Amino acid sequence: MSGETIWLFGLPCSGKTTLAEGLVGPSTVHLDGDYLRNTLNSDLGFSKEDRTENLRRAAGVAQALNDQGFDVVASFITPYRSQRELIAEKVEDVSFVHVDAPLEVCEERDVKGMYEQARNGEIEGFTGIDAPFEEPAEEGVELAVRTARRSEEESIKEINGELGFKFDPSHIFIGRWQPLHDGHRTIIDSAADNGKDVVIAIRDTELSEKNPLTAQERRELIEGVYEDHPNVETMIIPDVDTVAIGRDVGYSVVSVPEEVAEISGTETRKQYEKSELLAGQHLEK
Numbered sequence: 001m002s003g004e005t006i007w008l009f010g011l012p013c014s015g016k017t018t019l020a021e022g023l024v025g026p027s028t029v030h031l032d033g034d035y036l037r038n039t040l041n042s043d044l045g046f047s048k049e050d051r052t053e054n055l056r057r058a059a060g061v062a063q064a065l066n067d068q069g070f071d072v073v074a075s076f077i078t079p080y081r082s083q084r085e086l087i088a089e090k091v092e093d094v095s096f097v098h099v100d101a102p103l104e105v106c107e108e109r110d111v112k113g114m115y116e117q118a119r120n121g122e123i124e125g126f127t128g129i130d131a132p133f134e135e136p137a138e139e140g141v142e143l144a145v146r147t148a149r150r151s152e153e154e155s156i157k158e159i160n161g162e163l164g165f166k167f168d169p170s171h172i173f174i175g176r177w178q179p180l181h182d183g184h185r186t187i188i189d190s191a192a193d194n195g196k197d198v199v200i201a202i203r204d205t206e207l208s209e210k211n212p213l214t215a216q217e218r219r220e221l222i223e224g225v226y227e228d229h230p231n232v233e234t235m236i237i238p239d240v241d242t243v244a245i246g247r248d249v250g251y252s253v254v255s256v257p258e259e260v261a262e263i264s265g266t267e268t269r270k271q272y273e274k275s276e277l278l279a280g281q282h283l284e285k
């Protein structure tokens, strides 16, 4: 299963970093121009050639992460059409979002005071002042988000609504989850925090002493715990008593490590009232 990339581009202070931070979750990687320029790309300046090299490397990292199942949100000025076209060639599954605010608005925001420095001649070749930003006219720009007229939350919603990362599960965890406890979470998180899309299948058991929570109650508990994980979904399934497993049929079966298996649902149920379980009070993580 490979991941995909959302590439945010636009003028300095248009809102790329702010929106990228709102789009990333625990299994999404954020590649930011400012960050990479202080690390991997600290040898590069802001000539057209250096910007292209900066973006070529960033695109390479994005594709490597996508190949390993991670989704990527990239935020770079990416000022030239030719650079956007290069990225489209290098990153197999990329969607471009133009983070669009008029120059006056960006200059007014001037988060790091760089527009002022550029106007005073202290920085040369600053995008929007004395270096170009080519407005997107090319095909392949999926969305323009106008940040001058919208709140950050609205802009994030707009991107998620249009382009939200595909849910493409590679892991299914089948259980009763009576209740979901830290042992379960350890195994689920080991996949979910590593870029995997995960389905938690909840067996629809009859209510009993061993099964105090309805399937819907467990679903709400689990969804509350994983509310910040867009890569985790739940599904209620019949109360199956057998899972037939094939051999060499395209999936692997993984056993739970001993230290995790020792965490006991029975003990948890003894120690907590139902209302405490539903409120997640038994969860430490």
Ligand SMILES: Nc1ncnc2c1ncn2[C@@H]1O[C@H](COP(=O)(O)OS(=O)(=O)O)[C@@H](OP(=O)(O)O)[C@H]1O
Pocket: 011, 012, 013, 017, 032, 033, 034, 037, 046, 050, 051, 052, 054, 055, 075, 076, 077, 078, 079, 112, 114, 123, 124, 125, 126, 127, 131
């Ligand atoms: N001359 C010049 N022009 C534009 N930007 C400059 C310049 N010098 C330094 N900076 C800072 O570098 C950040 C942009 O880096 P990027 O890697 O996104 O730029 S590019 O895509 O390679 O054009 C940019 O950050 P953002 O404001 O977040 O876009 C600036 O803080």
Ligand SMILES: Nc1ncnc2c1ncn2[C@@H]1O[C@H](COP(=O)(O)OP(=O)(O)O)[C@@H](O)[C@H]1O
Pocket: 010, 011, 012, 013, 014, 015, 016, 017, 018, 019, 075, 109, 111, 146, 147, 148, 150, 151, 152, 153, 155
């Ligand atoms: N709709 C919006 N989307 C994103 N940022 C916004 C929006 N409205 C106002 N802003 C503000 O604009 C500034 C953008 O800064 P930043 O995200 O660092 O831009 P960039 O990464 O493009 O240089 C932030 O101070 C942010 O709070």
